[in-house]
Amino acid sequence: MKSTRERRLKRLLSGFIIGLMFCLSVSNGQPQRQTLIPQRIVLNLTTTPSSSMAVTWRTEGEVKNPVVQVAPAGDWDGFQKGAVNGSATSEKFELDTRAIVYSHSSIMSGLKANTLYAYRVGGDSAWSEWNQFTTAKEGDAPFSFVFLGDPQYEVKDMISRVFREALLTAPTAKFWLFTGDLFDLPQYDRNWVEWFYATGFIHSIIPSIVAPGSHEYALKTKGVVRWDMFSPTWKAHFTFPQNGPKGLEGRVYYLDYQGVRFVVLDAQMGLKEQTEWLDKVLAANPNKWTVAAMHEPVFSIAKGRDEHNTRNAFMALFDKYSVDLVLTGHDHGYARSKSLKNGKVVGDQEQGTVYVVSVCGPRGYDHNPKYDYLMQKTGKEHQLFQVISFQEGKLIYKSYTVTGTLYDSFELQKDIKR
Numbered sequence: 001m002k003s004t005r006e007r008r009l010k011r012l013l014s015g016f017i018i019g020l021m022f023c024l025s026v027s028n029g030q031p032q033r034q035t036l037i038p039q040r041i042v043l044n045l046t047t048t049p050s051s052s053m054a055v056t057w058r059t060e061g062e063v064k065n066p067v068v069q070v071a072p073a074g075d076w077d078g079f080q081k082g083a084v085n086g087s088a089t090s091e092k093f094e095l096d097t098r099a100i101v102y103s104h105s106s107i108m109s110g111l112k113a114n115t116l117y118a119y120r121v122g123g124d125s126a127w128s129e130w131n132q133f134t135t136a137k138e139g140d141a142p143f144s145f146v147f148l149g150d151p152q153y154e155v156k157d158m159i160s161r162v163f164r165e166a167l168l169t170a171p172t173a174k175f176w177l178f179t180g181d182l183f184d185l186p187q188y189d190r191n192w193v194e195w196f197y198a199t200g201f202i203h204s205i206i207p208s209i210v211a212p213g214s215h216e217y218a219l220k221t222k223g224v225v226r227w228d229m230f231s232p233t234w235k236a237h238f239t240f241p242q243n244g245p246k247g248l249e250g251r252v253y254y255l256d257y258q259g260v261r262f263v264v265l266d267a268q269m270g271l272k273e274q275t276e277w278l279d280k281v282l283a284a285n286p287n288k289w290t291v292a293a294m295h296e297p298v299f300s301i302a303k304g305r306d307e308h309n310t311r312n313a314f315m316a317l318f319d320k321y322s323v324d325l326v327l328t329g330h331d332h333g334y335a336r337s338k339s340l341k342n343g344k345v346v347g348d349q350e351q352g353t354v355y356v357v358s359v360c361g362p363r364g365y366d367h368n369p370k371y372d373y374l375m376q377k378t379g380k381e382h383q384l385f386q387v388i389s390f391q392e393g394k395l396i397y398k399s400y401t402v403t404g405t406l407y408d409s410f411e412l413q414k415d416i417k418r
């Protein structure tokens, strides 16, 4: 039997420990340092990739002074002395779980072209690790990038190996381009948890370009999915150029990378505004090559689908300005067209456009043969990634399966008269 004195002492001790734990977790009203450690660090290309780089990250606690530090990378830790601070903007964000987090965004500017930089993000004495990226060269220069169609399903379980194989196959790719449907329902943070599990450190060392997909508009309320509300989680995780049509900034945009103009379109909303904008963007294009990226294909390959609105909005402009390559997803299968103009196959010496549909996730959709006569290759039930290179006047396209097997390839030569 314990004495009354012993029981009282035990109660006092328990109270002291609980109080101590509370004081440690909330010191002077400040959040625990652990909650200020940056998570989900994402690099995005800007409109001036030879002199700037965008970065977005998240913290669980509120950071009073969010900062990016960047320095030319060195072979020893002394490079940190050359770091300059850049400020960041922060936004409070409520997750579907009702938890509050903070999204931070900054553009590292004033950088030298073709230079390896080290950077870290943080603030209030809590920092990320140092990561590295290389700025673009000025003007035309050879490079490669990775293109990925819809991930969408089973991101952690089934897409991780695609990303890892792509990284091993193209470790020097300058950026990764996604054509939307990163996952089924972006409003649920658990999907983003899977996304960052699958991508690991890739987003913090390789910048990305992302086109919005139909599922970036998918919002589930009371068990029903609505398709008309763009997910606020997009802006919380990405910082894209703001040069799109009014109201579509940050999800419709263009940028030039070493002699190639990349135009990112939103095939779900504001098609009329984008048509007018795209006409101007392509009319004033000084680059040798042009690549368009969007979610819905111009020529559908999934059963029951035919995207008239997308085709009517953009195909005539792709023809008018001889866009070289149109990269899309949505149909959860693979197709690569012959060189086309006005919906017809062009001759060997004519300038046309090659349309690609690809998918990196599982769960293929049934094939629709309607446009097979325009296609060079079609396929299904392969998880794929593409490595696209520009060198010596050529566009070199290679599609690989998740096992690293070459699945499709072609080259475009640029000496054809326009």
Ligand SMILES: [Fe+2]
Binding pocket: 150, 152, 181, 213, 215, 330, 331, 332
């Ligand atoms: Fe999809």
